[in-house]
Amino acid sequence: MESLILLLSRDLEWVERFVRRQLGPVEALENRAQLLLDTLQAYLAHGQRPANASLVSGCCPDTVHNRLGEIEQALGCKVEERSLELALALRLRPLLYGSSSRPAEMADRPVLVVSRAR
Secondary structure (H helix, E strand, O other): OOHHHHHHHHOHHHHHHHHHHHHHHHHHOOOOOHHHHHHHHHHHHHOOHHHHHHHOOOOOOOHHHHHHHHHHHOOOHHHHHHHHHHHHHHHHHHHHHHOOOOOOHHOOOOOOOOOOEE
């Protein structure tokens, strides 16, 4: 995946269009966007299991499940149907927003740090 990220990072206009197409509907949920994106990242990085994602997100599996429902409603599809595209968009997103991986208008909001299991 790292090689793909490096290759794609050469065309930031394409990266921006791709990230917006994949994550834009969730980013539009201003007050909950970062929380939902952090949950999505944890879910995808930890085997697409709410129980695993809840351990790194600091909430219960039911909360992860509910947040995934919000994400799916915003996207208009199941996360599983686009898991590869969503995971790639989440990995590319920091190229657009720097290390915070979030738009400037969200810079003052708290960030949930999610570490990836290797």
